[in-house]
Amino acid sequence: MKSILKLLPLFALAVLVFSCGQEDGIDAKKNKLAELKDQVSTLSDEIKNLEAELSKLDPEFAKTNKKSILITTAAARKGEFTHFVEVTGSVLSKKNVSISSETAGRILEVPAIEGMRVSKGQILARIDAESIERNIEEMQSSLDLATTIFQKQERLWNQKIGTEIQYLEAKNRKEGLEKSLAAMKTQLNKAYVKAPFSGTVESVQVRVGELVQPGVPMFQFVGESDLFIQADVSESFVGVLSKGDSVQVVFPSLNKTITTKVSAVGGIINPNNRTFSIEVFLPNLPDVKPNMISVLKIQDYSNKEGVIVPAHLILSDTQGDYLFIVENGTAKKKYVKRGLTFGDETEILEGLTGTETIVDKGFREVGDNFSVNIAQL
Structure with a gap:
């Protein structure tokens, strides 16, 4: 035990020496x-200065020493190019009607409210018809009596008792009362204002207790079927559009696109905005509602052999429009004549054949005859 205690100071001294030596080694490496x-850093600055001086003195050295710019590419393609005109349209209904009463009276009840969806035959309002109901009760009593008299007179006539005139008078009275009662019931039914077809109550123009007259509007009602789209198109497209032309319809609120046809083309130019109206057929779609906004894409140009490039890659200078193509690892400036643009595609009328490789990402960093390196994605 005593020997171990004697060795402890020596061990501590060794550890201290080792630590100091290790710290000295780290500092030296730093x-x-x-x-x-x-x-x-010094060598890098000297290299840059020498490269700049040699580039000025030796053009060949400048070309070989030019650093390659990392780019991605896109291919020009040859195929069908289609251009569309976009106009805003509104969904309308051919069943947009104003509903009024067929009889005069005081409003007793208005179950319908604005925005309410109702089915065909559902009651929208009820008009006071107490006097008609009482007349029906009296008429029913008279009819019951006339029916009893006719039945007895008929039995007598079948037994050859009485005259034919008595029989015919009883029959005529009974049939006349039946027709009068049917007419009164029809009049009573008109005291109930009903939905002519399934749809939505757009506005309610009457209140309980008001007096109404036949023909006075009570409700504005829009049906859910027979929808169509109406849009105003610039007069510059007169002759371009005709009935039966294909149209793409986009509903932004539904994120839905359908293809349909022009169902009608207006024949009058609006002098205020120089447009004419068109109607587009709309099939039954569950989520499409009247007054919904839509965007119509109408085709006005097509070329089956067009040369097409991404529109954002076309640049311009004082000489015209151009883009950069890649040839043998070098970017080449190519002037072109552009045509129409739709979306992010532009038709090139002159300057390209459709087989070129175009500089995509990095097209703003390159220049004519710049060395490029295509990134492998």
Whole structure:
């Protein structure tokens, strides 16, 4: 035990010496690293200065020493190019009607409210018809009596008792009362204002207790079927559009696109905005509602052999429109004549054949005859 205690100071001293030696080694390495970095920075500056001086003195050296720019590419393609005109349209209904009463009276009940969806035959309002109901009760009593008299007179006539005139008078009275009662019931039914077809109550123009007259509007009602789209198109498209032309319809609120046809073309130019109206057929779609906004894409140009490139890659200078193509690892400036643009595609009328490789990402960093390196994605 005593021997171990004697060795402890020696062990502590060894540890201290080792730690100091290790710290000295780390500091030396840090100093060496800083020294090398300074050398690299100095050498890098000298290299750049020499390259700049040689580039000025030797053009061949400048070409070979030019750094390649990393780019991606897109291919020009040859195929069908189609251009569309976009106009805003509104969904309308051919069943947009104003509903009024067929009889006069005081409003007793208005179950319908604005925005309410109702089915065909559903009651929208009820008009006071107490007097008609009482007349029906009296008429029913008279009819019951006339029916009893006719039945007895008929039995007598079948037994050859009485005259034919008595029989015919009883029959005529009974049939006349039946027709009068049917007419009164029809009049009573008109006291109930009903939906002529399934749809939506757009506005309610009457209140309980008001007096109404036949023909006075009570409700504005829009049906859910027979929908169509109406849009105003510039007069510059007169002759371009005709009935039966294909139209793409986009509903932004539904994120839905359908293809349909022009069902009618207006024949009058609006002098205020120089447009004419068109109607587009709309099939039954569950989510499409009257007054919904739509965008019509109408085709006005098509070329089956067009040369097409991404529109955002076309640049311009004082000489015209151009883009960069890649040939043998070098960017080449190519002037072109552009045609129509739709979306992010532009038709090139002159300057390309449709087989070129175009500089995509990095097209703003390159120049004519710049060395490029195509990134492998």
